[in-house]
Amino acid sequence: MKKSQIEEGIVKGFMLLSFSLVVCSLGFILVTVIVKGLPALNLDMLIQTPKGGYYLGKEGGILNAIVGSLYLAGGATLLALVFSLPIALFLKTYSRRKWWADYVRLSLDILWGIPSIVYGAFGFTLMLALGLRASLLGGIIVLALLELPIMTRGMDEVIRRMPIDMEEAAYALGATRFETAMHVVLRQMLPGIVTAILLAFGRGIGDAASVLFTAGYTDRIPNSLLRPVASLPLAVFFQLGTPFPEVQNRAYAAALVLTVIILVVSLGSRWLSARMGRYTIK
Amino acid sequence: MKARRVLQPIWFSSVLLPFLNRRVKDRFVGGAFFLITILPFAILLVVIVSLILRTQPILSAHSIGELLTGQKWYPLKGQFGFFPFIAGTFWVTFMALILAVPPCLLSAIYLSEYCRPRISAVAKPLLDLLAGIPSVVYGVWGMVAIVPLVQVFSSHVNKWLGFIPLFSKNNPTGYSILSGGIVLAVMITPFIIAVTCEVLRTVPDGTRLASLALGATKWQTIKYVVLPQTRSGIFAGVVFGASRALGETMAVLMVVGNVAKVPSSIFDPAYPLPALIANNYGEMMSIPLYDAALxxxxxxxxxxxxxxxxxxxxxxxxxIGRSKI
Structure with a gap:
């Protein structure tokens, strides 16, 4: 056997080893969360809000955090969508100057890189300036800031892939740019857009650092935008911080719930985009 | 047509109708969309400017050099030295990069050059999943699985390799730079792999075929043809991974120990900047300059x-023509 072939084999072995290391660490994380979380999980946790003494190990559940997280991430995703869809459509249909589009994309990329804790600190000072207290509204706004670049860049990447012929066919038929955007680009790229929205939702629901100061924490399910709201990541974080093993076990259960939500969102986005893909022109 | 027009009130035809005209609507929407595209840059500007403004009080009380190189952090005494936190941030990030980069590059080469399409089709959703796991869940994993491992590992390494300064300290808790680095390394893996795969894809197939036709093995082709061409791109991918690692808060905060001292060994606890903000924000209102410091x-x-x-x-x-995954 030649030296080069031996080298080939060794390197290939290392590659397989590294790749299985990456896959195994994913498995390790999931197994850890399931093994620790499943024994502590029960139905009461999912359908009850904390009762008195919950954080000492007494009765109750984390419904407040589950609903709160869905409110926060849902509201933030809607708010981010209102701004990100126009930006993505503008970049595809309206933008005639390339430098402007490049520059918008660059600022989105930079925004994406801003750590969520910085958004959290910024959001908190913003709320102080506006006289708001920690509330659902504050959490939604900060999460929307976090989700905006993720969602917009996600949409932009898929919308860019649309063949130019299709757009030109619409223009040739006399459609305006707005009509092309709404009836051609949006329809054709809907699967990718839905994927981007759900990706942003997943990021929003899992983020703890940005809602730490802006959304607060409460045992109730909020009935107004100005009330504080609990969230799953913070439920995990706070319950882990207590000295009682029972409460810590509930943190593991909450982490499992959060992971399951993320898995469902991720699988759901794949399923949805495959399903919607049927109605696009290949 | 004429009859209908008469029935319409005057404000409809003169004020509203122009806006219902398709072309006017097109331009109106275009203008509105354009205004929205200013938003990302405006947010960036507002974030930076408001942070600078809110930092002013402490900048007027201490010089920048004093703040950045100060070693002491006693808010009650008015001493705000950021150096231990900056050092902690970089220690943890470098640890993560050292652990993550070799396996990431090898995996990326494997996925884009070697493996069958079926494997890379399975790998992509798995990596997306890894990127989507919330940082708190990473933190839980770190506390439950990694910290105890590091605890055992550190006592053994310390016993045998304690003469090397990097391994010198024995930390009985396991909450250390090594734990933070391991968790962070896994967190940034999907980003580095995805960027590296994109970068490797920029090398035209003809170049590879030319090298293979000369009798080079696959690895020789990668080593002498593909990698030299993509060196800068791979480096950029690693820097991108570092930028994700530097700002990571919750997962690191939960496993890194949070002791405000400049670390000197990988078993030392550290206190990175994001953890400092997350742990203390909200309770800083009563102490002067504390909020400006944070x-x-x-x-x-x-x-x-x-x-x-x-x-x-x-x-x-x-x-690669675009910047991210």
Whole structure:
């Protein structure tokens, strides 16, 4: 056997080893969360809000955090969508100057890189300036800031892939740019857009650092935008911080719930985009 | 047509109708969309400016050099030295990079050059999943699985390799830079792999075929043809991974120990900037200058992250035509 072939084999072995290391660490994380979380999980946790003494190990559940997280991430995703869809459509249909589009994309990329804790600190000072207290509204706004670049860049990447012929066919038929955007680009790229929205939702629901100061924490399910709201990541974080093993076990259960939500969102986005893909022109 | 027009009130035909005209609507919407595209830059500007403004009080009380190199952090005595936190941030990030980069590059080469399409089709959703796991869940994993492992590992390494300064300290808790680095390494893996795969894809197939036709093995082709061409892109991908690692808060906070001292060994606890902000924000109102100091920490973090992020974004934009995954 030649030296080069031996080298080939060794390197290939290392590659397989590294790749299985990456896959195994994913498995390790999931197994850890399931093994620790499943024994502590029960139905009461999912359908009850904390009762008195919950954080000492007494009765109750984390419904407040589950609903709160869905409110926060849902509201933030809607708010981010209102701004990100126009930006993505503008970049595809309206933008005639390339430098402007490049520059918008660059600022989105930079925004994406801003750590969520910085958004959290910024959001908190913003709320102080506006006289708001920690509330659902504050959490939604900060999460929307976090989700905006993720969602917009996600949409932009898929919308860019649309063949130019299709757009030109619409223009040739006399459609305006707005009509092309709404009836051609949006329809054709809907699967990718839905994927981007759900990706942003997943990021929003899992983020703890940005809602730490802006959304607060409460045992109730909020009935107004100005009330504080609990969230799953913070439920995990706070319950882990207590000295009682029972409460810590509930943190593991909450982490499992959060992971399951993320898995469902991720699988759901794949399923949805495959399903919607049927109605696009290949 | 004429009859209908008469029935319409005057404000409809003269004020509203022009807006219902298709072309006017097109331009109106175009203008509105354009205004929205200013938003990302405006947000960026507002974040930076408001952090700078809110940091002003402490900048007028202490000089920048004093803040950045100060070793002491006693808010009650008015001493705000960021150095231990900046050092902690970089220690943890370098640890993560050292652990993550070799396996990431090898995996990326495997996925884009060697493996069958079926395997890479399975790998992509798995990596997306890894990227989507919330940082708190990473933190739980770190506390439950990694910290105890590091605890055992550190006592053994310390016994045998304690003469090397990097391994010198024995930390009985396991909450250390090594734990934070391991968790962070796994967190940034999907980003580095995805960017590296994109970068490797920029090498035209003809180049590879030419090298293979000369009798080179696959690895020789990668080593002498593909990698030299993509060196800068891979470096940009690693810098991008670093920029993600620098700002990571919750997962690191939960496993790194949070002791405000400049670390000297990988078994030392550290206190990175994001953890400092997360742990203390909200309770800083009563102490003078404390909130300005914490926002200063946020500003320092933001500047460091923006520096790394800008370099990688601009480089990747030139290399793969777009910047991120």
């Amino acid at each position: 926002l200063g920490a946020a500003l320092v973090l933001l500047i460091i992250v923006l520096f790394f992020n800008l370099i990688s974004t601009i480089a990747l934009r030139h290399i």
